[in-house]
Amino acid sequence: MTAIALQGTGSNVGKSLLVAGLCRAARRRGISVAPFKPQNMSNNAAVTADGGEIGRAQALQALAAGIEPVSDMNPVLLKPESERGAQLVVQGRRRETLAARRYGAMKHELLGAVLESYGRLRARHDLVLVEGAGSPAEVNLRAGDIANMGFARAADVPVILAGDIDRGGVIAQIVGTQAVLDPADNAMIAGFLVNKFRGDPALFEDGYRLIADRTGWRGFGVLPWFGAAHRLPAEDALDLGRAPAGTGVTVACLCFPRIANFDDLDPLAAEPGVSLVMVRPGEPVPAAARLVILPGSKSTRADLAALRAEGWDIDLRAHLRRGGQVLGLCGGYQMLGRSIADPDGLDGPPGTLEGLGLLEIDTVMQAQKRLGRVAGIHAETGHPVSGYEIHMGASEGPDRARPFAMIDGAGEGAVSASGQVAGTYLHGVFAADDFRAAWLSRIGVARSGLDHAASVEQALDALADHLEAHLEIDAILAAAR
Template identity: 70%
Template sequence: MKAVMLQGCGSNVGKSMLVAGLCRAARRRGLSVAPFKPQNMSNNAAVTADGGEIGRAQALQALACGLEPLIDMNPVLLKPESETGAQVIVQGKRLVTARAWEYAALKPQLMEAVLESFRRLKSAHDLVIVEGAGSPAEVNLRAGDIANMGFARAANVPVVLAGDIDRGGVIAQIVGTKAVLDPADAEMVAGFLINKFRGDPRLFDDGYRLIAAHTGWRGFGVVPWFSQAHLLPAEDALDIASAPRREGITIACLTFSRIANFDDLDPLKAEPCVNLVMVRAGEAIPGDARLVILPGSKSTRCDLAYLRAQGWDIDLAAHIRRGGHVLGICGGYQMLGRKVCDPDGIEGPAGETAGLGLLDVETVMTPDKRLSRVKASHAGTGLPVEGYEIHIGRSHGPDCARPFARIKGRDEGAISAGGRICGSYLHGLFHEDAFRRAYLGQLGIHAAARNHAAGVETVLDALADHVEAHLDVPGLLALAR
């Protein structure tokens, strides 16, 4: 019952991907292994087998381990709702919405939940691979820390530090981290590794030796850029990218300021016949788009204002006049209606906002969150769909009489009278191969006969091979205690 922790010299250095690769490598050695991230900040969440929610990266890491995702794998999840506030999820359930200074006061009591979840995982598995958050070099946040060195010392878990050479300055990243760490924290660090190297890793031999000399830490390897990383779910909205432009039909997705659960798009991005275009601030919706997707949002009314500020409401009207189709998922579905009401100020200031009026429905935000895995049937094709719901708010109106899907006899979603505008609360729709092919076929898009889930497994195996080839994996696993 051992554990080892991977921390980074900053955000987005590739910790999540490296942990997924190490988890798969450990599993292939016959170990019962589980992932763990004490605290995560992401609006890309997964619904767990035990009825809670965790960061999407930990769900991917669980898959690498051959496990169902569980709330203990990410006991504290922060879901930003504004520039200064976030929803705090503790062991899968919403605790409170807190501003940054309020959260700092909460952290000491959250350490108990973090250690409780960690102990449960440790008792159930041979090995737990822990992922830090941000960087331990943010020593101004060290007091009350539950994500990096605060956790490592409380749980007595050795640390390996990852630096990102792709963004430059990796020597300063690692040596500088050693320089600012409290000596007792630095004692927890057993070594370092370099990630995202492009070119011949031997060119960094002198830099590698210099880091070891200045820190006294052992080096565990230099990992080249993993070219298939884009085929795995991204956790950070900053990582969302359009698919490479190619021959095929354009599907456009609006990149909201609080975009959530955007891994819904991954299967579309992998379709060879689809040009998936992520429309960002200041960009127009492509005129050749066959389908425009309004994805999930952590703050529906805020992102409605954001949508209008970009002029996307005007672009959508033109798209519909050209005969285009629109699909709203979760928050995007709510935006398509006539209005969104938040009388209790659950997602922000209390009030109501006029929707786009493309569906004859209204949404009222309610305190209770619907959080469940679901099995449904698509109303248009009768095909089975497995997905999940993760939302507050209930939508009602005349267009709900034409449901998008049915769940255990319950109508779900809405379709316009003309049939070209649809809304649904179901996430994960396009991960279902038969449904994806049928839905795209109705748009005149010939989808490939491919198994998306099998493709993800293949990439995880390739990631484990990549990690094995470039890191001292036996040495890393031997650190665990």
């Protein structure tokens, strides 16, 4: 047993949750298992134990496996900053911002780093569960591929292909993938599974047999829709708002075009006394909101311009006049200040942009990215907070004299003189149960007793139970080599 890869017939077919569930199932069998995604594209990142950054899905998969996340689990991470460009992170460290065309030309150079990271994980664990990206059926991208069949062939890792029946056409998805792959790539596929089935799986028996007959591949099962998926961190911004809205106090979050690290919101969404509303382009900030959150952003100045274009700056001032609260997280914190200066053009063209002026701070973008896990005390309530920093830029000004938190004896973040507006560079603070309860009590949310970490663990166990009930897990693991 060495490795098995889960690839999909398309994006968002459920590969990340499948790997997380398999990690938990393998761990239950006493197998030392680690997740691995050669190349990921996501602005939802996690800081690792070794001080790097990886996709949020790999951090969740590591939790399912019962191990600390490390940079080798996602050696190539692309963080989109515009329609045509992305920040390139290699083995946990920012390398540069580059255009999509240039990245395509350099992918072959990155295969060495991918195989190096994979080799280290393979040496430390009994099993590596590999998650593909997008689909191997995108054969126009096959040359230089490091995410799907290019990696599988280079590392000799067998593949299980997952199709998504919820979006329709799953027979064509799987049979069509075989039709467009070259024979050597097809030879890497050990079998298939069908994901996200709604209703009685027995109704798909004929279709399942048809896929097996047409492809000659072994089927590993039909997996019904997993209803508790909303209790686990999402990686794709397309999944925002997938949790059922609560009926409690309204907390609104602005959905920037380049929203980042949005798993900050998960503990709030899980609170029974909170109705978390994701405010999308074309929608106003709800008048009923008690708290408005400006989340993280991969391109702060561009998202600030988008905020103004939506008229949300006007909505925010009306919200404050009604006595509401505003919290900025990382990029959202920077937007709340008086100005954002970027003399070296790290976040778009060089220049300075006027901020919202709701906090007396000024931000200067800096080339050195700040990465790290932190722990401290929330200044107002005295409750412990913990999280991570992952940002470029430093903020200073009079409101820093009223810090959001104290970290190693130094103030972090800022609070306005009125106390209505606060900002912090800390991601993940709402995962701290006591702090979250105290913070929410300020806007009238009663303490629920939610243990967020336990809730995530329970959801991972439920996910593994779900896979065990419907897929041939032992056969999947036996396909590894």
